[in-house]
Amino acid sequence: LSSGINAEYGEWSDVTPIPLPYNDREPVVQIMYSERFKDVYSYMAAIMQNKEYSERALALTTDAIELNTANYTVWHYRREILREIKLHLESEMEFTASVIADQPKNYQVWHHRRCIIEMSGDASKELELTEETLTKDAKNYHAWDHRQWVLTQYKMWDRELEYIDELLRKDLRNNSAWNHRYFVIDSTTGWSRGTVEKELDYAAAYISKAPNNESSWNYATGIIKKQSMKYTDFSNFKELCRSLHASNMPSPFLMSTLAEMYIEEENSTAASNIFEKLKELDSIRVNYWSYRQKQLATC
């Protein structure tokens, strides 16, 4: 798909390139443009000036994007060409997939893909694409964002909880997967009392496997807080915490959760003892635990 830009090529001889730089002011930090970059962009500028929306213009944007994948002006122009030409949407999906594979943290390519999907209405490849991207980097923020957008727009929830199970079996510390679980339930069944209980049991199983995993604790306590519920209402979860504590499990997350439970029960003495232990167990945050302790006196 390369445009094969070369001043000698007959194909581009009707175009007068507009040479860089486009500014006679001295820049602060001069970018060391390669000759190829200057070549491609001088033709890109001319094409955009002439408002040419053609096959060769499309090929030129491919080169321009390769040279600077973050140039949102070029990406936008490419979309304008696609709207004019009206074909190519399927090969465009392939093109964006290859750019994503190469630069999975580039914002522009993900946005572009979203635009193409909105044009075509075809989101059938997105779960596979994001899954592939996440296999290489399980926490890629763009991939998760795209996946959540697709799920919300096109309502393809069927396999989602299963997929999360798979990810957590691979790595129970994958915080993105935990967040995604919250998102899926929030977007589908919502948080009935029964669902909350089920999800607390789910988190509890993972907590038992790895009691020092921040993600599973955040999930469990986050649900209760976000739904404005009380720890008191969930005896299974409370029992897990108490038994872990009884076995002297040195997990700061366990301890801070216990403190919250005691505060809810208005047992300041017990909460204070927990904070005292946290000052040593989680010593990097000693000032914070002292502050929490002092706060109890003023409640």
Next chain:
Amino acid sequence: SSGINAEYGSREVDESRKQEIIKWIYSLQNRPSGDDYARCGFIATDSLPGTLDSNYGHIAMTYVALCSLLILGDDLSGIDRESVVNGLKCLQLENGAYQCIALGSESDARFVYCAACISYMLQDWRGMDKEKATQFLMSSQSYEGGFAQNIGREAHGGSTFCSIAALKLMGKLEDMPTREKNDLLSWCLQRQQSGFNGRPNKPVDTCYSFWLGASLTLLGAQEFINKEANFAYLMTTQDRYIGGFSKWAGYFPDVLHSYFGIAGMFVISGEVELHPALNISMRAFRHWQDVSR
């Protein structure tokens, strides 16, 4: 702007060079097309002609242009305020979030932050529906207590900074309910392992010392940061031969991590005063106060 923010850097730049840079920055300011302000703001670069129809202003560039001008001692008299503010209006979406360019882009907390900074620095909020923006940000606070880039997404150190700083600049941080604020504080503090990470169970990274350091400063919680542990981590990511900082020890340094390593150090230690919301030195901020009377 990160290249010229550090106090040290700007003392080294002579006056005529400063004026040259100021002129170059202003050359990137777009004007409206009649009544159409969609192109307004500052463009990023001169690698494409500024005259091209689709070379629209970009919200992050407008933010950086304003900061850079202030750092260089400019009085902002060359800013076409009407255009910038009207241009901002074009970028806000129905749900309160901002995109970065009127031609269309992703929308998230980063650009709400840019909008808030621009509006604050121009002391003109007509380009921003603050209530909608606040609602968008608050809806992006996840069950974990931190802020995500968007509703339903994962809480993240970068978006947490953007959200807290934007709320602060809009005067809305104080309205945050107690429970939400406590959860936010707890999540932010939990990011510190030695330096800071951006999300649970992810490795620490130099730049998060700023994102979280500034966040915690804005929350009035600086005293809960372990300064020594943070400093010790940052020192391991400094390159002993080239200078600068990388995100992890032993990696190649870059401008972003060098800036945020230094900024993180300053915002946490208070040794050189940094405005924790605008992310400019207090020296530049005081200059802004002078020219904004």
